[in-house]
Structure formats: C-alpha cells, structure tokens
Amino acid sequence: MTNAKVLRSSFMLVILAILITLTACGGNKGNNSSSSASSPAASSASSEAASEAPKEKVTLRIASAYTPDHTFGPAIAQIIDEFTKQHPEVTVEKEFLPVAELDKKLTADRAANNLPEIFIIFPGAGTADYVKEKKIIDLSEYLNADPDWKDGFISGALDNLKFEGFPGIYAAPIGAYSTGFYYNKELFQQAGVEPPKTWDDLLAVIGKLNAAKITPMAIGASESWRSEHLFTALFYKWNGAEKAKGILSRALPYSSPEVIEPLNKMVQLVEAGAFSKNYIANNYAAEIADFNNGKAAMRYSGSWTVGESTGPNSPAGFGDKVGFFPFPYFADKEEHKDSWMGGVSDSFAVSSRAEGHQKDMAIELVKTLTSTASSKLITEMAHDLTAVKADVDPAKSGKLIAEVSKAMSTGKEFSGDISAFEPYKPANTKLYDLTQAVLLKGITPEKAAKQLDDEVAKSK
Template structure:
C-alpha cells in the first residue's frame, strides 16, 4: 500500500447568485503591488476585521489562540486595531459570507472553505492573490497542500489545519461485547446487530443538521463507486443512478431499517451526536477529526480514555481504503484592502502560521496541522491514532460538498433526511439527484 507523508512521519459551495467578473476596483490596480514599495506602515489608524467561526463552547481554546495572534499582530503594527467577528460556521459559509461576497464587501480576513467556494469567489474577483505574499514570507514550501485553494495556478487561501473523517469507536463497549474492529461491511453490520441485541446503540447519529448525515454516506458511495465519483458526476462520466452508487445507499438504508442509529435522530442537532457518544451510550460515531476535543475532555466525556478512531471498513469496491481528508479550511483575504491593511495582513500571516502555533493547535485541540512540523511530541494518543489512520490510508478524496453544485448538495441533504424518515427509497432518491445533477451541469456549462 502506498503511504502518503502527512504531518509527521506517522501524517461546494457554488454561489447561487451571479457575480460580475469585472474588477471591484475602478482600475486594474493590485493592492499587493501597491504595498510592496518598501514604505513602512505609518502611525495612522489601520482597521482590520477577522471573521472567524470559533463561537462554540468546545472551541474556546481555538479562539484563545486566535486572540493571542491578534495581540501579537497589533503589537507589531503601530496604529493597528483588529476586530474579531465570530459567526457560526454554517451561517458564515452558506449565508453571511456568501451575501457579503455578492455585495463586494467581505471582511478583510475570513474563514474560507476550499474547492467550489474558493473558485466562485475568485471568479467574482473578491479574493486576494496570496501567491507573491507566501513567496515573500518564505512559506510556500512549508505547507502540505494548497490544492483546494489554488485556482489557475494562484493561491487564494492559507489552510489552518487538516481534517479527516472516519469511525470513532468505544473501546470499552467493543471489548465487553467481544467485538473486534470491523474490517468489512459485513463485519460492521454483524457488530451492529450484536450491539442492538445487547440494548446498546450501534451508531450515534444526529440528522437535524443535514450536513451531518451526509458524512458517512459520502464515504460509503466512494467505497462502492470509487474516489473519482464526484468528478464523474460533474463531467457526466458517472451517474447517481449507476448500480455501484445505488448500492451504497441501499446498504445505508439497511442500517436505518434495522434501527442501528440512535432514536429520534432527525430531531437532534449535531451536538447531540457527540453527547450520545461521549456519554458512553453508543459504540460507534462517524465524524471528523474536529470532534476529538469534546471527546477527550474528561469533564465532559466519560470515554476520554476509551475512544479510538478507524478508517471506514471495506465494502468491496474501488474506493476501499481511501479516506475523506485534506486541508479545506483556511483564512482568505479580501482583495479590496488598502496598502496599509495589506502590510498588516502580512504581519497577521507571519504571526499565525508558525511552528509554535501549529504545534499548539495539534497538542491543545488535536487539529492535524497544515504545516510540516519538526516537533510532534506531547500529542494525545487518540490524535496520534487519527494521524496514523490518515497517513496510512490508500489515498484521500475531498468532501463532496466542496465540489458538487449547491442545488445538488441541497437535494442530497433533504433526500437523506427523507430516507432516514422512511419517506423515500434509494432508487427514487438517485433518480431525483441525477435529474438535478444534469440540470446543474448544463447550467454551469452555459455560464462558462
């Protein structure tokens, strides 16, 4: 098996509005060029706003890191005042930032999602080209990947951390029930049956927030249809109705019909999924590496010493062994900044993207670093396990919502909730998805 180097030797939103492709400035000036004339920052007031998404109780440590960077940046730049604007992640990505981009007035610095979001904002001429800045600061070769933020050879976002999705499991429950880690789909289903018979919830699941339910099925259809399935949907070489895609949804319905998900999941918000698992009331939970923080907090989790992480079992398809992971969350920067603001932005980048800050993220929050660290000591064993699983996967694939069109994503989200509620079946859902996919592909072709 080919091993990818990750971290250390162990590891879409398409805009629903039409944006003008012309410059948001009155001329073709480039703030990067204007600010590179060697002049220092004057003492006149300089204002920057940073839009961040560290607003939950479980994200206090991440917010503290950002606040420390802000203080360090302000101390280095005379006259600089930075305002922090915290917005919940989904609201920022799908509502607030999208509206600001449409109006041409995003904050100077903001949380940016890679893939389709970045490409659409570049097309609208809203993002600052970071390529020369990264080169100037000597950072270009210090990151694992800029792929999700690169458009036409230029970099428009700087990743903060990596992510990986897979199965968390309760070691104590599996040991007590005599269940070994499942390596295949059949073994996973058999384990779920044994757990249910013992009156233990097999899978923690909260589906009120529609994106949550699509994490696991995304991995499942990649297992059965291949890691290139999303690109196939986009270019027409694959269809949602193909047997290998349909197979994954039919197998997912098996879990629904046998009541292997926690009761009342359609009415439960995302936090309830983690609460169920961390309280020791479920054996498995499909989630991302970002979920490890509350799981490892002994004040909030009774399984802090008993949680493990694994890649999803094989399902007998071309996508077996691959894992949903990468570097899709970053800071982006508005193109509409003054030369003085740009110099302050460069200082922010210098303070934020350091070995010490990336190490702090890894140790305190278990966030897989975006930069290649030299020191990876003092890492929690669960984080070590997550990084090991990531590094030893057959390969990676991006989350479908970083590539697929908005209307297709929305139809899949609603459709999966309907499937979970017994209001549709896999074949009907796939037919509806394929119709929307063809319509979205056609619309995209016409607007190019």
C-alpha cells in the first residue's frame, strides 16, 4: 500500500465516521417524533396497565416562575413537599425561573421536544401553538371525572384555556389577577388629594403631587411588559375589551385611532410629569422599591402588588398605608368604565410526552396544586388572588386583598394582556418594544403604529 493510498483510506474512514454520526442524529430525531405521535388510545391503555402494576418510580419535571422570591413561591414549595410525601415514588424536579427566563427556557425546550411534564402557560394566542402542535394534553376528560376539581375554579376561568378549532380545556389555571392603581395613603394626604375617578382627575392628582414635591408614579419602564400593561389598560378603558379581538382578526389595524389614542395617553402621562426623572432606568424591582419606600405615591399594577407591599419583603407596617382604586376612566368613554385588564394568568399544562404512571401523577399534581385547599394556602401566604375558589381567612390574607376583590366586583369585563391578541410572534415582540419606546418618548405613537402594521404585513 502506498503512502497516498493509506492517506486516502484513512480519509474515507473519517468521512464514513462523520456520516455515521450525522445519520445517528437524524435517526434519533425520527424516533422522538414517532414516540410523541403515538396514539392517545395506546398511551391511555398503557397508563391503565401501569396503575394496576406496583407503583413505578417516576420523575416529574415542573417548570414555573415560582422561585422563592415569587409571592406564590413558599406556598407552592409547601404543596409540592406534601405531595411527594404522599406519593413517595414521585420525584419532583423544580425548574423554577423568573418569568422572562422561563419563557426562553420553554421556547428552547419546545424546540428540542423536551418540554417538562408540567409547565406554566398563559391564556392567549401564544399558547394556541402548543395546542396546535399537540404539545399539551386536553384535560377536560379528567376535569369531568372529578366535579369537585372542575367546580373549584372561579366562574369563566376555564374558558380562557379553550382554543378555537380544538375542543377541550388545555390547562388548569391557578393565577388570577386584576389591575388598578395602588396608592400610598399618607402621601396622598400630604398632597391633599383623593383617589381619582376619571383620567382628568388623575392628571390633576399628578399635578398636585408634583406641586407637593412627591413623585406621582413609580414604573419599571426598562422592562417592556410594564409599558405593555399600561397600554392594555388604556386600550380597554378607551375601547372596551371586546375591541381587542379586532387585532386578532386583523379588522383593526394598529394605525387606527383606537390604538393610537391610548398610546397618546401614555405620552400624556409622561408629559404631565407622572414619573420620576430617571424612570427609564428603573426595572420592575426598582418600581416596587420606590413605592414601598415611600418615594412614589402610586403604581399601576396587578393584584400581585398586594403581596409585594404587605408580604415579608416589604417594610413592616407599610401594607396598612396602601389603598387601591380602579384604573381611571375617560369621561367621554364612560361606557367602558368597567372594562378591566385582568383575568386568568398562570395555568398548569401537562405535556403530551408524559406517559403511563408519570402522566397519572402529573395530572394528580396539577389537581393538587389547583385544589381549593392549595388556593386557600396560596392566598393566605401570598396575599394574592387565585383562579380557584377558597375559604380564605381575611385575618391571614390581609385587608388590602379584600379591598381589591371588592373593587374588582364592580368590573364588568376582564381581559388579559393585549399582546395575547397578536398571534404573529415578530409583531408580538414589536408590540412590547414599541409601547416601551412610546413611553420613553423614543418614537411617536403614529410611527410606532405604522411599524407594527408593517410587521404584520410580513406575516403570511
């Protein structure tokens, strides 16, 4: 054998090896997809077989935002601990991350076909993809089999987890929220102002607070979901919640006055001096800190604020100084006075990858997490609303949440983030970026609306 021949044969060997690894990768992919596409009948048959057999050891991965810092965190940890005591064969692996990180993690897991057995989803267009791709299972069969569980949810909550064209209920909600203004009663007194009812009242309050050298509002504007929430509330108060469906159906282009006017109102707030000088630098944590330390008189936020301002991480006694009023309405749009940003939020979905006893246990854990007993524990520990009815002890949950619940009962329609109505992902991302840019006065409402329409035009 000549030198060249040896070289050539070793080269061929290397190429062969590369080809083998590449085909191995491809083959693996094929296996994955065939296993995930296995018929539901087959998987339910295997689950029956498994439940008769002695309990096999299973591992459940659960992904959520319930880190120890989250208001729900301590209660959820306690519920899971008790669950694993009752089901010793189950090992629960918590994949808990802050919301923004969680979203990225789930996107990656979804791409890699490696979704956890249980994970948090939010109602809206983004979640519909999970349903379309059959990544999560329909829970209605299990809900119907257990009326106690099904009837535990607050009225209408499960409707949020139905998706057009796909019969069934695709997750069990735990989080519920309403949004409005939380204010510091002491600072309001100092400036001699009362909680405003209309938008003009709010602007007058801002003026008086400024005159008293008190920063009117805290906002974590460096995080774009803050501006998206503000825009959502303004949109509903201006148009009513029903109008948002026009975004989904494309009947309502972004350049229409219905969208531009609420954006203009955001600019109006900035120009009225509602925020501190460096509001654009503040993140969400700074928003909480500024309000809790009495550096700002108001926050527009969700009911989770109650936990943030009365819970263990807030200054002692501060919770008693906090009051609540609904988002002010526009005097010439009084018909939308009771349209609120709120509804169901965090919901537990079960991955279609779970099989046999693992699947049974996943459903059991979701059932436990969304039981009325768990809801009571969460409400009392987190001082927050949930999507499940519970016999809550007001002495434990605090006065503020009761005040919020009372105000909330005047609401006639509740709808979540407006971004949930934007099904095209790039436009959805832009919606966040651009509401933030408008709030930072980096772009005019008209230009922002045009950019959004341009992005939508790119979708097929």
